[in-house]
Amino acid sequence: MEILEVKGLTKEFGGIKAVKDVNLSVRKDSITGIIGPNGAGKTTFFNLLTGIYIPSSGEIVYHLKDTVAGKSIQPQKMPSHGIARTFQNIRLFKEMTVLENVLLGNHPNLKYSVFSALFRLTPFFTGEEKAVGEAMALLKIFNLADKCDEKAKNLPYGDQRRLEIARAMASKPSLLLLDEPAAGMNPQETKELTQLIKWVKETFQLSVILIEHDMSLVMNLCDDLFVFDYGNLIAQGTPAEIQVHPEVIKAYLGGENIA
Numbered sequence: 643m644e645i646l647e648v649k650g651l652t653k654e655f656g657g658i659k660a661v662k663d664v665n666l667s668v669r670k671d672s673i674t675g676i677i678g679p680n681g682a683g684k685t686t687f688f689n690l691l692t693g694i695y696i697p698s699s700g701e702i703v704y705h706l707k708d709t710v711a712g713k714s715i716q717p718q719k720m721p722s723h724g725i726a727r728t729f730q731n732i733r734l735f736k737e738m739t740v741l742e743n744v745l746l747g748n749h750p751n752l753k754y755s756v757f758s759a760l761f762r763l764t765p766f767f768t769g770e771e772k773a774v775g776e777a778m779a780l781l782k783i784f785n786l787a788d789k790c791d792e793k794a795k796n797l798p799y800g801d802q803r804r805l806e807i808a809r810a811m812a813s814k815p816s817l818l819l820l821d822e823p824a825a826g827m828n829p830q831e832t833k834e835l836t837q838l839i840k841w842v843k844e845t846f847q848l849s850v851i852l853i854e855h856d857m858s859l860v861m862n863l864c865d866d867l868f869v870f871d872y873g874n875l876i877a878q879g880t881p882a883e884i885q886v887h888p889e890v891i892k893a894y895l896g897g898e899n900i901a
């Protein structure tokens with residue numbers, strides 16, 4: 643079953659076609675990788691998927707608890723559709739604590755009304771307590787619980803990356819979009835992150851789409867890969883198929899095998 647279908651998707655910036663007539667579908671419960679050289683259109687594609695950019699033409703359709711398409715695809719609505727994302731450049735609330743960052747990620751699920759919050763009524767406190775409990779449970783999973791009171795800006799880089807994923811998970815998504823989750827991580831951190839994403843996906847029964855340059859992560863983690871080059875989708879298949887795909891080797895790897 644498909645969780646996402648993309649049909650004839652194109653995005654132009656002035657004269658530049660950053661994404662050109664892309665057609666693809668993503669399987670539910672899979673980990674799907676989007677790869678390609680710098681400037682291939684990967685981030686533009688993610689920004690289209692999350693409503694940050696409006697397509698020049700084409701269509702994006704999500705099959706989640708509801709069908710989501712067209713004008714429903716807006717950045718601020720994505721968490722309530724069950725879609726969460728992280729960014730290539732980490733976007734944490736740097737002056738807030740680790741716990742507060744995760745609590746903010748859970749915002750769409752808080753059930754108390756503004757009235758209860760203003761007047762500090764029981765639903766507000768029970769809602770808050772539950773949210774803090776859930777946020778701490780997530781921080782434990784992401785090995786950040788002992789840093790819950792630290793300001794986000796004081797965390798080492800690898801921890802900030804994991805905190806961003808924890809915050810995305812706080813909205814209880816069924817589809818998680820990760821933009822270069824291993825960027826700036828060392829090989830050991832990347833290995834641990836690979837295991838963590840696999841575990842989170844299995845445990846929370848998610849679908850994951852990720853953009854990544856780190857081939858060890860992509861090859862070890864992804865079920866399906868899509869390869870972009872100059873805005874075109876040039877290949878798709880399993881990691882094993884992509885590693886020996888002639889178009890990919892030519893366009894993406896300058897003639898070298900990516901294995």
Ligand SMILES: Nc1ncnc2c1ncn2[C@@H]1O[C@H](COP(=O)(O)OP(=O)(O)OP(=O)(O)O)[C@@H](O)[C@H]1O
Pocket residue numbers: 655658659660678679680681682683684685686687
């Ligand atoms: N807002 C924008 N305005 C104009 N051109 C843009 C804009 N965003 C992206 N582009 C152009 O679109 C093309 C694709 O860029 P994009 O950032 O999507 O590539 P990418 O595959 O994510 O690259 P990288 O791996 O380096 O992050 C590039 O030529 C880029 O300069």
